[in-house]
Amino acid sequence: MNQSETLFKEAVRYIPGGVNSPVRAFGSIGTTPRFITKADKAYMWDEDGQRYIDYIGSWGPMILGHNHPDVRQAVIDACDKGLSFGAATKAEVVMAKLICDIVPSIDMVRMVNSGTEAVMSAIRAARGYTKRDKIIKFTGCYHGHSDGLLVKAGSGVMTAGVPDSSGVPSSVTSDTLTAEYNNPESVRLLFDKFGEEIAAVIVEPVAANMGVVLPQENFLQELRDICDRYGSILIFDEVITGFRLSLQGAQGYFGITPDLTTFGKIIGAGMPVGAYGGRRDIMELISPVGNVYQAGTLSGNPVAMAAGITQLTLLKEHPEFYTELNKKSDDFFNSIIKILRQKNLPWQVNHIGSIGSLFFTEKPVTDYSSAKSSDVKAYARYCNKMISRGIYIAPAQFEAMFLSLAHTSQDIAQTLDAVSESL
Numbered sequence: 001m002n003q004s005e006t007l008f009k010e011a012v013r014y015i016p017g018g019v020n021s022p023v024r025a026f027g028s029i030g031t032t033p034r035f036i037t038k039a040d041k042a043y044m045w046d047e048d049g050q051r052y053i054d055y056i057g058s059w060g061p062m063i064l065g066h067n068h069p070d071v072r073q074a075v076i077d078a079c080d081k082g083l084s085f086g087a088a089t090k091a092e093v094v095m096a097k098l099i100c101d102i103v104p105s106i107d108m109v110r111m112v113n114s115g116t117e118a119v120m121s122a123i124r125a126a127r128g129y130t131k132r133d134k135i136i137k138f139t140g141c142y143h144g145h146s147d148g149l150l151v152k153a154g155s156g157v158m159t160a161g162v163p164d165s166s167g168v169p170s171s172v173t174s175d176t177l178t179a180e181y182n183n184p185e186s187v188r189l190l191f192d193k194f195g196e197e198i199a200a201v202i203v204e205p206v207a208a209n210m211g212v213v214l215p216q217e218n219f220l221q222e223l224r225d226i227c228d229r230y231g232s233i234l235i236f237d238e239v240i241t242g243f244r245l246s247l248q249g250a251q252g253y254f255g256i257t258p259d260l261t262t263f264g265k266i267i268g269a270g271m272p273v274g275a276y277g278g279r280r281d282i283m284e285l286i287s288p289v290g291n292v293y294q295a296g297t298l299s300g301n302p303v304a305m306a307a308g309i310t311q312l313t314l315l316k317e318h319p320e321f322y323t324e325l326n327k328k329s330d331d332f333f334n335s336i337i338k339i340l341r342q343k344n345l346p347w348q349v350n351h352i353g354s355i356g357s358l359f360f361t362e363k364p365v366t367d368y369s370s371a372k373s374s375d376v377k378a379y380a381r382y383c384n385k386m387i388s389r390g391i392y393i394a395p396a397q398f399e400a401m402f403l404s405l406a407h408t409s410q411d412i413a414q415t416l417d418a419v420s421e422s423l
């Protein structure tokens, strides 16, 4: 038994499933998780000393690569001054101003500790503002694990939410309506029926939690238009796309302005951080200014702010990073497509910016049901082969691959060889 296997055996005794977040489990590929000891640039090392070229990047935060010297130094400097005060700090002002300066749709922002919290709070703000209860989400879009959002479309778009998880009362999800990604008609039908009761539409502007699924021409614009028509709030969940697709996230990339935006992952550079922000008239309803209550003992934590500020500042000061990263990623995913063609394999690759997914299906993947047509057993075989060749990709079909600035052309060439052999 290697170190990871030994640790996993112990982990399952004390932690449900041996992991603190289900996506870390290797259950869907039928092996044991690698226990990671350290990471640097594009690499991670496990307890057995095996090095991996990493395509998860902590699920998004590591856009600059692991252990970036400036981010690390900022964290060390912040630690020197104390870990938390539970009182207002200058770093919070710097962070808020930075986000508001970078993202034009954001007049005000509130820091929280995770993407889940950001989404939960943004929805509360939208409900408080509109004085309406219902929300629309899309099948296959993930918005964290709060009760009201653990819903997919059970049977068709007109059905009110049925919880995906045990422990979620149906009374909590009955106001969650589900529509189909890339299907504006499914949204119109819900608005025809419930329009005056719909507080918000929440969407991943690029879906990245059913694998990467791109919004089709006009989809996001149609959401903007229909929300305007009914006085509903459009929320972009940019926990993955924010500061990644472009400095201004997906909203900058596609030129569509949401009312509220949620951030997570990348915004903390690896520390547990989330944020939500948007129009001043909505954000001024948040406590202690208004009566939409939202709080957090460790929110805006000085160490977390130091990491986030440093990463965002670097990104802001180097627009060429995005050109370089997106070009590198385009070349990478296009090379995978080429390999598939050479081998006469019908699989699909969706990619945009520095994220992408290889789906083991012949169908173009445009929504949840086409994503679901993937052969997950084929993915599991492929994934295990990649990992055994030292390429760390998500241990599940319905996740994204993340590239970083730290991936060198040599890393990418080695990865493409592994892709070719594994396929």
Ligand SMILES: *Cc1c(COP(=O)(O)O)cnc(C)c1O
Residues within 6 Å of the ligand: 113, 114, 115, 116, 117, 119, 142, 143, 144, 145, 204, 208, 209, 237, 238, 239, 240, 264, 265, 274
């Ligand atoms: C990861 C994710 C979340 C939840 O963020 P956590 O920090 O895991 O709570 C919400 N929305 C999207 C789009 C995500 O990818």
